Amino acid sequence: MDKEPEKIIELVNVKKIYRMGNEKIYAVDDVSFDIKKGEFCCLLGTSGSGKSTLLNLMAGIEKVTSGTILIKGKQIPKMSENSLARFRQRYLGFVFQSYNLLNSMTALENVEFPLVFKRVPLKKRKRLAKEMLVKVGLGRRLHHKPKEMSGGQQQRVGIARAFVAKPEIVFADEPTGNLDSKTTIEVMELIRQMARDNNQTIVMVTHDRSLATYADKVIHILDGKIQSIEEPAAENLPEETKAVECATEEIMGEEATQTTEEVKKEVTEKFVKEMKCPEPVQTFPEKGKVAVRVVKKTKQFHVPVQRNGKGKQ
Amino acid sequence: MKISDLLKLAFRNLMRRKARTALTIIGVVIGTISIVVMVSIGIGVNRSFDEMIMQSGSMTIIRVQKYGAIYDEDGNYVDSKEQVLDDSVVELIKGVEHVKAVSPVVNKYVRLTSGKYESGVTLYAMDCDVFEAFEFPPLQYGTYPTKENPSTIVLSPESMEYFYCFSGNNYQEKSIDPLTEKVTMQFQEYQTHPRKKEFKLDFENVAMMEQTDNWEYSYNIYMDLNYFREIWKKYANSLTLEDRKRALSSTESYEEIKINVDNINNVAEVQDAIEALGYATYSEMQYLEPLKETSNMLQMVLGAIGSIAMIVSAINIANTMVMSIYERTKEIGVMKVLGCLVRDIKRQFLLEAGLIGLLGGVVGILISYVLSYLINKYGAGIMGSLVGTGTSGDLSVIPLWLPFAAAAFGMLVGVLSGYFPARRATKIRAIEAMRTEG
Ligand SMILES: Nc1ncnc2c1ncn2[C@@H]1O[C@H](COP(=O)(O)OP(=O)(O)OP(=O)(O)O)[C@@H](O)[C@H]1O
Numbered sequence: 001m002d003k004e005p006e007k008i009i010e011l012v013n014v015k016k017i018y019r020m021g022n023e024k025i026y027a028v029d030d031v032s033f034d035i036k037k038g039e040f041c042c043l044l045g046t047s048g049s050g051k052s053t054l055l056n057l058m059a060g061i062e063k064v065t066s067g068t069i070l071i072k073g074k075q076i077p078k079m080s081e082n083s084l085a086r087f088r089q090r091y092l093g094f095v096f097q098s099y100n101l102l103n104s105m106t107a108l109e110n111v112e113f114p115l116v117f118k119r120v121p122l123k124k125r126k127r128l129a130k131e132m133l134v135k136v137g138l139g140r141r142l143h144h145k146p147k148e149m150s151g152g153q154q155q156r157v158g159i160a161r162a163f164v165a166k167p168e169i170v171f172a173d174e175p176t177g178n179l180d181s182k183t184t185i186e187v188m189e190l191i192r193q194m195a196r197d198n199n200q201t202i203v204m205v206t207h208d209r210s211l212a213t214y215a216d217k218v219i220h221i222l223d224g225k226i227q228s229i230e231e232p233a234a235e236n237l238p239e240e241t242k243a244v245e246c247a248t249e250e251i252m253g254e255e256a257t258q259t260t261e262e263v264k265k266e267v268t269e270k271f272v273k274e275m276k277c278p279e280p281v282q283t284f285p286e287k288g289k290v291a292v293r294v295v296k297k298t299k300q301f302h303v304p305v306q307r308n309g310k311g312k313q
Numbered sequence: 314m315k316i317s318d319l320l321k322l323a324f325r326n327l328m329r330r331k332a333r334t335a336l337t338i339i340g341v342v343i344g345t346i347s348i349v350v351m352v353s354i355g356i357g358v359n360r361s362f363d364e365m366i367m368q369s370g371s372m373t374i375i376r377v378q379k380y381g382a383i384y385d386e387d388g389n390y391v392d393s394k395e396q397v398l399d400d401s402v403v404e405l406i407k408g409v410e411h412v413k414a415v416s417p418v419v420n421k422y423v424r425l426t427s428g429k430y431e432s433g434v435t436l437y438a439m440d441c442d443v444f445e446a447f448e449f450p451p452l453q454y455g456t457y458p459t460k461e462n463p464s465t466i467v468l469s470p471e472s473m474e475y476f477y478c479f480s481g482n483n484y485q486e487k488s489i490d491p492l493t494e495k496v497t498m499q500f501q502e503y504q505t506h507p508r509k510k511e512f513k514l515d516f517e518n519v520a521m522m523e524q525t526d527n528w529e530y531s532y533n534i535y536m537d538l539n540y541f542r543e544i545w546k547k548y549a550n551s552l553t554l555e556d557r558k559r560a561l562s563s564t565e566s567y568e569e570i571k572i573n574v575d576n577i578n579n580v581a582e583v584q585d586a587i588e589a590l591g592y593a594t595y596s597e598m599q600y601l602e603p604l605k606e607t608s609n610m611l612q613m614v615l616g617a618i619g620s621i622a623m624i625v626s627a628i629n630i631a632n633t634m635v636m637s638i639y640e641r642t643k644e645i646g647v648m649k650v651l652g653c654l655v656r657d658i659k660r661q662f663l664l665e666a667g668l669i670g671l672l673g674g675v676v677g678i679l680i681s682y683v684l685s686y687l688i689n690k691y692g693a694g695i696m697g698s699l700v701g702t703g704t705s706g707d708l709s710v711i712p713l714w715l716p717f718a719a720a721a722f723g724m725l726v727g728v729l730s731g732y733f734p735a736r737r738a739t740k741i742r743a744i745e746a747m748r749t750e751g
């Protein structure tokens with residue numbers, strides 16, 4: 001079994017130079033790093049350090065001056081506008097600092113919008129958008145226009161919109177930039193929760209050092225350059241992974257008709273009680289499989305488990 | 314995006330600025346009305362004109378007459394000259410290109426009597442082989458004369474209408490049915506020999522033409538030329554010696570040579586060719602040509618007036634779309650980042666512009682029908698005298714294709730004027746769009 005998750009984003013010697021008359025501004029200066037699948041990555045830096053530019057380069061919104069950006073093995077800077085749009089439909093979500101909701105549309109319609117581009121049938125996309133809004137706690141604000149909602153509520157609509165198509169990667173540019181500290185925590189929890197539920201990769205830009213605690217990997221940026229990459233050490237990773245595998249296999253082997261909830265409960269009990277795992281266990285369905293992920297501190301890893309019963313999809 | 318979603322979105326965006334959209338649509342409505350009404354008047358006038366042409370005889374006929382008129386360069390009558398028209402001239406004209414049929418024409422004023430009633434008509438004698446080529450109308454009864462059976466006299470409907478009778482102070486008029494009543498024909502030109510019997514021809518074989526709009530075939534009677542020569546000889550024999558000679562020599566040359574041209578557009582050309590041979594000609598076409606030009610001119614002027622209004626409304630649509638794109642710059646940027654295809658952005662704006670055009674077109678057509686009705690009801694007299702066609706036909710005619718053409722045209726104008734703004738929208742770079750406020 002693959003122990004090391006695949007690299008989903010890879011940057012090599014990426015540069016972005018703005019020319020202002022004769023002056024060159026190195027907004028992003030020779031940056032290389034990679035992000036693994038399922039990772040929560042935080043780009044941290046002061047104002048004007050080039051975080052937004054870097055994020056925009058990754059999302060293909062801005063063109064690189066030089067260097068390569070690979071997302072899911074695809075050269076983003078070399079893609080045509082059309083294939084980039086399709087790529088975004090399929091794999092990318094975006095949360096904006098200034099929400100960028102369409103003011104003429106209700107919360108539901110805003111969330112539905114990315115699915116409209118994907119040609120998802122009307123009923124299905126209404127249902128998905130509604131589910132997503134319920135998940136972010138706006139079940140009673142479906143038909144409100146952005147102007148009729150608070151900043152935090154608008155940002156939650158924005159998050160719902162970014163996650164509704166279940167993209168593998170979500171880019172978030174200061175998603176909490178306009179929010180107070182309590183709402184910030186709410187929104188951050190929400191993002192982390194959703195990302196974990198679907199094994200999504202998050203790339204978040206912030207200048208708020210305290211938010212870095214949510215991340216698996218923190219990339220410090222100063223004047224367009226990477227200062228350091230902080231990655232909380234993975235203690236005893238191999239053993240734990242093995243333990244999870246054993247535990248889940250044991251349970252799954254016995255009862256094939258269990259629902260996901262039942263699996264979750266049993267695994268949780270086993271881990272928390274028998275293996276003294278400090279944080280709860282999460283399970284989530286994936287095509288024909290049930291994957292179980294154990295969370296410990298800020299470190300996470302997941303193990304796919306074969307299952308022949310019909311999990312609660 | 315699906316078409317249904319694009320349509321919904323386009324509608325929604327139009328509804329966001331109701332007043333502006335309504336004003337733009339009104340522009341298209343006015344444009345459509347002016348085009349449809351103007352074109353319909355053009356068509357109406359042309360139709361009346363065509364009716365007029367139909368009534369004034371065959372348009373492809375050219376006549377070379379014994380007394381040919383001479384005109385100066387401006388087309389004013391100066392003088393007339395006598396030209397000798399004999400068989401050699403007929404042969405000469407037969408050689409001219411585009412000539413479909415040529416026949417010498419002899420016309421004689423004849424007196425018809427039936428009982429105590431009498432009437433005078435003009436007898437035309439022509440080569441019976443070319444009757445068909447001259448588009449003689451169908452017959453109510455009888456058959457046209459042929460070489461084998463040349464003695465049929467072809468009557469036009471009104472030639473039998475106005476028989477009159479003077480008895481004392483009493484004037485009576487009646488129409489004769491040549492099938493049941495005996496009709497006799499007499500020539501009147503020369504003195505009958507005092508000792509000879511007056512020449513009379515009883516109508517035996519007659520054919521009757523159907524009533525047509527063409528006046529040529531409304532009042533006269535027709536006969537085969539060879540048969541005419543036969544009876545003319547008999548007539549000549551009944552005359553005094555002196556007159557007999559004159560009568561016989563008079564038929565050696567013709568009063569007129571009639572030419573039918575293959576196509577109405579070639580009449581002027583053939584006429585010129587015959588003039589070049591040295592003969593003065595005459596045709597109805599010659600007088601109607603300038604009239605036709607006036608009518609065409611009128612149609613063009615009306616069309617141009619209509620088009621100007623439509624062009625203004627096209628500019629109006631383009632302006633609305635440009636404004637709309639300015640307002641929605643940020644929205645376009647967001648849509649692009651959310652994965653909207655460039656194609657769909659373009660389509661959306663084209664659809665909005667097209668919808669404005671279509672809506673304006675449809676409303677414009679509906680109002681045009683009302684206006685057309687009102688024009689025909691109240692405006693016909695005024696405009697009729699202005700245009701100079703005194704016909705009773707409708708002044709404004711909307712043919713079935715016109716509303717469809719106008720709706721399609723409205724939509725086309727919308728799409729065309731939306732095209733460049735739409736292209737501009739697709740060129741907006743997401744990064745810059747997102748930086749703009751709004
Ligand atoms: N379009 C542009 N033209 C010229 N310079 C630009 C442009 N966009 C960004 N820059 C410059 O690039 C640098 C990085 O900008 P960027 O927006 O990435 O900063 P940031 O880290 O996101 O800052 P903040 O936290 O304030 O959002 C800045 O010095 C900025 O002036």
Ligand SMILES: [Mg+2]
Pocket residue numbers: 051052053
């Ligand atoms: Mg920024």
